[in-house]
Amino acid sequence: MSNLLFFIVASIIKIVLVIFILLTAVAYTVWLERKVVGHMQNRWGPSRVGPFGLLQPAADGIKFLMKEDLTPPHVYRPLFIAAPMIAVICALTSISVIPFGNAITVFGHIVPMQITDLNIGLLLILGVTSVGVYGVALAGWSSNSKYSLLGGLRASAQMVSYEICLGLSLVGVLIVSGSFSLREIVQSQSGHFFGFIPKWNIFYGCQFIAFFIYLMAAYAETNRLPFDLPEAETELVAGYHDHRRLRGHRALSGRLERSDIWSAAFAGDSPDFLVRRKNLRFSFYLYLGARHTATFPL
């Protein structure tokens, strides 16, 4: 019984740690992106809050939490509330199979540095991502506005179609590593060719093509810049986006505003950003191959 208790406690600690670190990382990648893009465009980027604007993510988080939580009339209430939850839950669930390092021994128990190691880890990620489409589609539909509906349909159609590229680009990796388990995929990439080229899948068996496809599909999946049709500020007033969707609503009706507690509290920014991080890191794991020593690659 003490084994079971230890397992439960260890799992809870791991989940809390991973979520905390991940969300902080997401917040600061947002900061970094704004900073870098700002400098590229000859602007300063965030610079007011704290040194170098370092406290900007915290300020944004507090702002989202303190916003008045209005539900506009004429929305389909249950789904309006549930849709952002679905998006965030799906984004967070897929982190559970990512390995962060080797197993460590605590009080005589072996604890793998991973929330759970599944035989079907990669399939779980694909499945959870495909369920995440509901978050977007329902967010668009439930707000009862043509613009949001069109944005949601565009976004979910794009996500469904690029999922095929995403899945097929992983086939090469599966063939090379011979397993669906992310831990085994990472381990199969340890070591070096000729003592200096790392044995990553991207160098092995022409996987760089698959990597490129994966990267592009990941951008499309998350509606990032070359594929940001669903947002389309000029025609769809930002479409479905969870709290942006509500910003869109505010733009439409001129008075409505609702911060999304869930996406703010859990994601710091819109959930899609979280997904993008995740996808980029998956590509890192799958192709560039994490060192299989206990590093924490971020």
Place this chain on the structure above:
Amino acid sequence: MLHLVLFLVFGAICVAGAVNLLAQNHPISSALSLVVVMASLAVEYLLLGAEFVAAVQVIVYAGAVMVLFVFVIMLLNAGAEERTQGSRVALVLGIPGVLAGGLLVAWVLVQRTNTPEVPLGALPGFPKTIGALLFHQFLLPFEVTSILVLIAIMGAVVLASRPEPKMKVPEKES
């Protein structure tokens, strides 16, 4: 023990989703209850040790098929269904029929004791095993099924395509 508890819990969720699917009168709510049914079925497969089947169930049914259902419902903007009193035939024949069918299945399952009992989670269904089975032992049924699916796709294309507009003879303007 844990397996059994989870099995019962997700079985209950599955049945509740199915009942909710019938009880809701908005198409979107019904479709989402069907998603719940699919997802809890996937968990049941997982508990039975069929990991690959569980994952495919989620990816294909919950992730692809039901998304299309939801899409169609959203695009058609289907409103709430009308409630009717229901047909009397369904009441008189349907419920006893369902009960009798369920009892029959249960009776057959109880009677068939010659198959050995397998505890939940004892048989692992690794993806590798399934792949080997599909491409060695069951290659012919697998290929035949794919042709069947192909035929179904062609039928769908034929049904969905519009009839070709008849060639109109341009009328001479007098």
